[in-house]
Amino acid sequence: MASKDHSFEERQVDPAARHSLQGSGIDEKAAAMHTENAHEAAARGHVATDKYGHPIVVFDPKAEARLRMKIDLYIVPTVALLYLFCFIDRANIGNAKLAGFEKELGLxxxxxxxxxSVFYVSYILFELPGNVACKYFGPGWFIPAVSLGFGICSLGTAFVHNMSAACGVRFLLGIFEAPMLPGIAYYLSRWYRRSELAFRLSLYIVMAPLAGAFGGLLASAILNLDSFGSLHTWRMIFAIEGIITCGLSVVAFFTLTDRPATARWLTQEEKDLAIARVKSERVGTTEVLDKLDVPKILRGIISPLTLSTAFIFLLDNITVQGLAFFLPTIVRTIYPKNSVVSQQLHTVPPYVVGAFFTVMFPFLSWRFDRRNIFFIMSTPLMMVGYIMFLASTNAQVRYGATFLIAAGAFSYGALCNAQVSANVVSDTARSAAIGTNVMLGNVGGLISTWSFLPFDGPNYHIGNGLNLATSSTILVCSILLQLWMYADNKRREKKDVDAELDGLSMKQVQDLDWRHPAFRWKP
Structure with missing residues (x-):
């Protein structure tokens, strides 16, 4: 069943409990301009903002900082490790290709x-349903369960002997991996404010480029083994990495906390503060974790910002997933005389640089509470990289281009998911918006599987030209989206909030979500 936060939504107000507001970091004195009833309503289960979208409760920044650090230490490492092996189990097929996967299966x-492509068919189909299921069952149980599923699928890939079996296990892998990226993004949105979310998303999404680096190192180390049981060469890669994933998933069943209200490592005051500060950014909201509601699901899916951001993520994913699947092949065309292990190791440095920018841009996003501007700043790096690929056949120039492309491309995962999360109100709409963003984004992953074709090698003019076109389109779309948000916010300022809300029930007001007249787009 959908989780409900009893510490706020159902607990009766006890006058003797008012003293806990100060200790929890809720600054009662700073909120004195509001009525006492409004203050207690925000703290104990009613609206957290007035009808104009202004927070009723003010928080102590030092208490927030202490709480934020505690959440960072307890939540982020677990989901980051799970996502690291999620991406490794998806992209290790590129390393296996270098080690004889194609030849042995007769591809x-x-x-x-x-x-x-088969992976992406199921991955796309189960993206949105998977994220809704994550909300329904609760991420504390659901995320470890699907992680165990794709770990088993990776292990199973070690035992395939023909193309049909490989397609079947990759299809199952797509089903289990589909909820991971949006599910963790949705999960973290239960814990962090709008401005904080992009950076925290980056701390697990950075595992995608690190998976490329670590995956290359791990594959090189595994290939130096003579055997793993009865398995040899590329089969060892899938088996060992799959077993590691399964082990991490079992541990996560016991360590992943579903939501602030159930966190044993938080005091009651810290739980209250964690819930209240998230709630204070949601105009017209009476509960942090609402029940599944069709109007809110539709609000999350059809939001113009969700759809436009998802389109940007789609274009970027053509580059990100293409790099994951084909970087080893590209490196082989640049250094054809090197050993397989040397080629694997050459895939590592571009991912390390990409990982740095994956964290840096969202960190700046947190400090400035802006996301769209970093879409605009990242794109030229990709464009220059693909121009270098198209303009030169020099090995050093082309290898240098992979660094620029990785630097520009990988931060979009955190920024796009934070952008759609920041621009809806309810928990249900947030789940649907993130699911939609990742679902459409991974259409780009499907396209990427056909962007570097055998006849186009070794210079891959079609694949590089396609990626130059997509990165250029991202730049144009990001600028247009920035201008549209600014213009629509100006239009919303002219609305009469009282008149538009007059006669509406509380449920009708909540179902408005981003259509609420006091809502403003957050660029």
């Missing part, structure tokens, strides 16, 4: 591209 022509 020819476009067979490898087909195997990659």
């Amino acid at each position: 020819t022509g476009y067979d490898y591209n087909i195997v990659l």
Whole structure:
């Protein structure tokens, strides 16, 4: 069943408990301009903002900082490790390709591209339903469960002997991995403010480029083994990495906390503060974790900002996923005479640089409470990289281009999910918006499996030209989106909030979500 936060939504107000507001970091004195009833309503289960969207409760920044650090230490490492192996289990097929995967299974022509595509069919189909299921069952249980599922699928890939079996296990892998990226993003939105979310998302999404780096190192180390049981060469990669994933998933069942209200490592005052500060940014909201509601699901899906951001994420994912699947192949065309282990190791440095920018841009986003501007700043790095690929056949120039592309591309995962999360109100709409963003974004992953085709090698003019076109389109769309948000916010300022809300029930007001007249887009 959908989780409900009893510490706020259902607990009766006890006058003797008022003293806990000060200790929890809720600054009662600073909120004295509001009525006592309004203050207690925000703290104990009613609205957290007035009808104009202004927070009723003011918080102590030092108490917030202490709480935020505690949440960072307890929540982020677990989901980051799970996502690291989620991406490794998806992208290790690129490392396996170098180690004989194609040859042993008898793949020819476009067979490898087909195997990659099958993963994305299920991955896209189960993205949105998976994130709704994550809300329904609760992320504290659901995320470890699907992690165990894709760990088993990775292990199973070690035992395939033909293309049909490879396609079947990749299809199952897509089902289990589909809820991970949006599910963790939704999960973290239960804990962090709008401005804080992008940076925290980056702390687990950075595992995507690190998975490329660590995956290359791990694959190189595994390939130095003579065997793993009865398994050899590329089969060892899938088996060992799958077993590690399964082990981490079992641990996560016991360590992942579902929501602030159930966190044993928080005091009651810290729980109250954690819930109140998230709630204070949601105009017209009476509960942090609302029940599944169709109007709110639709608000999350059809929001113009969700759809436009998802389109940007789609275009970016053509580059990100293409880099994951084909960087080893690209490196082999640059350094054809090097050993397989050397080629694997050459895939590591571009991912390390990409990881740095994946964290840096969202960190700046947190400090400035802006996301769209970093879409605009990241894109030229990708554009220059693909121009270098198209303009030169020099090995050093082309290898240098991979660094620029990784630097520009990987931060979008955190920024796009934080952007759609910041621009809806309810928990249900947030779940749907993030699911939609990742679902459409991974259509780009499906396209990427056909962006570097065998006949286009070794210079891959079609693939590089496609990625130059997509990065250029991202730049144009990001600028247009920035201008649209500014213009629509100006239009909303002219609305009569009282007149538009007059006669509406509380449920009708909550179902408005981003259509609420006091709501403003957050660029």
